[in-house]
Amino acid sequence: MSLRAVLRWPDPRLAQVCAPVEQITDDVRQLAADMLETMYAAPGRGLAGPQVGAMLRIFVMDTEWKSGPAAPRVILNPVVVPHGSETAIRAEGCLSLPGIEAEVTRPATVHMRWTDLDGAAQEAIFTGFAAACVQHEADHLDGIVTLDRIDPATRSRLEAACRP
Structure with missing residues (x-):
């Protein structure tokens, strides 16, 4: 395993839609292992392929490890569907937007x-923080970052704060 560099916004790769994982090869397994190592070292709770320059529909997550035992997941080709009509507003951070948090409304x-x-x-039903995490990481696979989920005034303020 090895750590991979995490791309920072506004790297254009973060705005690209990723290709499906067609075959589970040794390269895909190595990518997943590297992504988990990178996520834990960051330290984060989720990391998507495009955040490390891998333009594939893969993400890793572990919403438990900061408060309990590690429970890593490797997700290939996710399909996320709202379950019910309730929404939640949560402060979301992103390894590609270091130091930035934004209030995001999601199912x-x-x-x-x-x-x-x-x-x-x-397949599984996710609620609470885990629901926000899977939606956030799946967004990355569609070229969407947190800044794309907030109002224009807040986005402008946060963009100014995170520009290199």
Whole structure:
């Protein structure tokens, strides 16, 4: 495993839609391992392929490790669907926008389907912080960053704060 550099906004790769993972190869497994190591070292709770320059529909997450035992997940080709009509507002940070937090409104509960590293189909219902995390990471796979989810005035203020 090795640490990978995390791209920072406004790197144009963060605005690109990623390609599906067509085959689970040794390279994909190595990418997943590197992404988990990078996420934990950052320290973050989620990291998407494009954040490390891998333009594939892959993300890793572990919403538990800062408060309990590690529970890493590798998510390939996720499909996220709102589950119910309730929304939640949460402060979201992003490893590609260091030092920036923004209040983002998202569905409070989501149903997600994905493929794991063994090629098995998975699905789960996510609520609370985990729901926000999977939506945030899935956004990265569609070229969407936190700044794209907030009002224009707040975005302008935060852009000024995070420009290199």
